[in-house]
Amino acid sequence: MLKEYDVIIIGNGIAGLYASMNLPKEMKVLNICKDFAWECNTFYAQGGITTARDEKDIGLHSRDTLEAGSFANDKAAVETMSKGSLGVIEDFIRRGFHFDMENGNLQYTKEAAHSIARILHVGDATGRYMHDFMMQQNQHYLLKNSLVYDLLIEDAKCFGVKVMIEYKPYVLKAKKVVIASGGVGSLYEYHTNAKSISGDIQGICYEKGIELENMHYLQFHPTVFTKIPWARKMLLTEALRGEGATVIDDEGNRFLFDYDKRGELASRDIVSHAIYDYKQKTNKEVYLDFGNFDEKYFKQRFPNIYKSFRDVGYHPPKERIPISPAFHYSIGGIKTDINGRVLDIDNLYAIGECASSGVHGANRLASNSLLEGLVFAKRAAEDILGSGFDLKFHGFDEEDKTILHEKNDKIIKRQLRRVMWDHVGIVRSRSGLMKAKRFIYEQRNVGRLLELRLNSAKAIIEHALNAPKSIGSHLMKDQ
Numbered sequence: 257m258l259k260e261y262d263v264i265i266i267g268n269g270i271a272g273l274y275a276s277m278n279l280p281k282e283m284k285v286l287n288i289c290k291d292f293a294w295e296c297n298t299f300y301a302q303g304g305i306t307t308a309r310d311e312k313d314i315g316l317h318s319r320d321t322l323e324a325g326s327f328a329n330d331k332a333a334v335e336t337m338s339k340g341s342l343g344v345i346e347d348f349i350r351r352g353f354h355f356d357m358e359n360g361n362l363q364y365t366k367e368a369a370h371s372i373a374r375i376l377h378v379g380d381a382t383g384r385y386m387h388d389f390m391m392q393q394n395q396h397y398l399l400k401n402s403l404v405y406d407l408l409i410e411d412a413k414c415f416g417v418k419v420m421i422e423y424k425p426y427v428l429k430a431k432k433v434v435i436a437s438g439g440v441g442s443l444y445e446y447h448t449n450a451k452s453i454s455g456d457i458q459g460i461c462y463e464k465g466i467e468l469e470n471m472h473y474l475q476f477h478p479t480v481f482t483k484i485p486w487a488r489k490m491l492l493t494e495a496l497r498g499e500g501a502t503v504i505d506d507e508g509n510r511f512l513f514d515y516d517k518r519g520e521l522a523s524r525d526i527v528s529h530a531i532y533d534y535k536q537k538t539n540k541e542v543y544l545d546f547g548n549f550d551e552k553y554f555k556q557r558f559p560n561i562y563k564s565f566r567d568v569g570y571h572p573p574k575e576r577i578p579i580s581p582a583f584h585y586s587i588g589g590i591k592t593d594i595n596g597r598v599l600d601i602d603n604l605y606a607i608g609e610c611a612s613s614g615v616h617g618a619n620r621l622a623s624n625s626l627l628e629g630l631v632f633a634k635r636a637a638e639d640i641l642g643s644g645f646d647l648k649f650h651g652f653d654e655e656d657k658t659i660l661h662e663k664n665d666k667i668i669k670r671q672l673r674r675v676m677w678d679h680v681g682i683v684r685s686r687s688g689l690m691k692a693k694r695f696i697y698e699q700r701n702v703g704r705l706l707e708l709r710l711n712s713a714k715a716i717i718e719h720a721l722n723a724p725k726s727i728g729s730h731l732m733k734d735q
């Protein structure tokens with residue numbers, strides 16, 4: 257392993273891999289990931305990836321994105337993403353990737369709050385196929401099972417990372433560092449995220465005073481099967497509702513229409529809040545029902561859902577599945593400009609779910625995140641190639657006594673997840689947020705990894721406390 261690189265990319269999901277794919281083979285580029293190569297949210301993405309259908313659709317796609325985001329989005333970033341979609345999808349197809357087709361044309365599906373069908377997919381495992389493809393296309397070296405626990409920053413310049421490999425600390429220098437480390441799923445008791453996703457790098461940014469933005473905008477997916485013991489709960493993709501699955505209570509009542517006239521096709525935050533509220537008020541079980549589906553079609557269109565639910569004892573589409581909202585997606589993050597550059601720190605970029613590029617506003621339009629990963633990865637790679645590489649490295653102390661885990665970390669981690677779910681979840685209150693804040697400030701003598709999680713949780717709570725009014729995915733009950 258080299259000790260100095262042109263570019264180090266933290267993360268091996270869609271954003272990290274596509275940035276790497278867009279950097280020439282001759283450059284010294286290193287991707288780092290925490291776990292197995294595939295243990296990332298990208299791998300688990302089911303429904304698909306949005307694209308503007310053509311130049312004419314850019315306006316409508318942008319409009320849908322802004323509406324879902326309660327117009328708190330950065331309009332220029334939204335248009336950049338929508339315009340960029342045509343190029344990145346074309347690039348995937350040109351490189352040999354196969355999206356599902358229908359009569360020789362790309363097959364588009366519709367998801368909640370999209371005005372038209374514009375989601376490309378590969379069965380119900382779009383993320384997995386895209387990830388496999390990118391792993392084959394990427395020509396740079398991947399360092400697996402390695403954990404970045406610090407950034408080397410001096411005089412507002414980034415010089416590389418500190419990384420733990422088999423519990424041994426290393427200093428790896430780089431002329432450019434790209435953070436593509438994903439969201440914050442593991443902070444919550446119920447979530448749909450890969451186990452490697454715990455907001456570590458957002459925690460480092462918090463500690464170093466690097467600007468985090470809108471951390472309190474968190475998306476809760478409305479249709480998740482939570483009655484399993486594993487940390488990552490089982491998602492039932494949005495595309496199911498897009499194609500006719502209904503949300504019902506014990507008696508078959510489609511109560512979502514009492515909350516929004518679009519029923520199952522309302523945006524995610526509305527459906528999540530409605531299910532949460534209905535359950536609280538009535539104490540009834542809520543189900544996703546597939547009565548409108550033919551079994552043969554279901555099995556062919558949603559093969560992974562069909563199989564994985566058979567494995568846990570359910571038989572869709574014949575049987576309905578009990579559902580609950582669960583934490584799903586981090587909308588805010590490390591603040592960047594339109595090229596993924598982290599503000600005020602030279603040589604540092606953030607792309608994908610860890611970043612706040614401004615595209616999602618107060619809520620994310622379904623299937624815009626894989627797209628965001630691709631478009632901003634490409635822009636960051638282009639920006640890197642167009643910028644100078646004249647950084648002079650100097651000595652960084654290799655000696656490091658960092659302790660990753662302390663004795664009580666596991667217990668505190670579990671408590672933190674509960675506190676975040678109870679007080680910083682779908683519906684928030686000032687008193688609940690204060691309780692959560694107190695819990696965090698009471699923790700002492702924790703290992704580095706838990707310290708970073710606590711930092712990220714702190715940022716979420718502080719941003720929520722500073723935003724007393726409900727908007728998009730942020731719902732305050734005592735405003």
Ligand SMILES: Cc1cc2nc3c(=O)[nH]c(=O)nc-3n(C[C@H](O)[C@H](O)[C@H](O)COP(=O)(O)OP(=O)(O)OC[C@H]3O[C@@H](n4cnc5c(N)ncnc54)[C@H](O)[C@@H]3O)c2cc1C
Pocket residue numbers: 266267268269270271272288289290291293295296297298299300301302303304305306382383402403404405436437438439448449450452453454456457491584585607608609610622623624625626627629
């Ligand atoms: C179940 C599920 C279904 C989804 N379905 C869709 C969908 O259909 N369409 C859509 O657009 N979006 C979907 N999403 C959201 C989308 O998958 C993610 O937003 C997107 O894949 C994030 O990509 P990323 O590259 O930013 O991060 P990720 O793919 O999550 O990758 C993060 C990487 O960072 C690494 N990492 C993290 N911390 C460290 C550290 N400290 N040191 C070293 N490495 C680190 C991880 O190991 C991982 O390799 C879904 C998400 C989930 C969980």
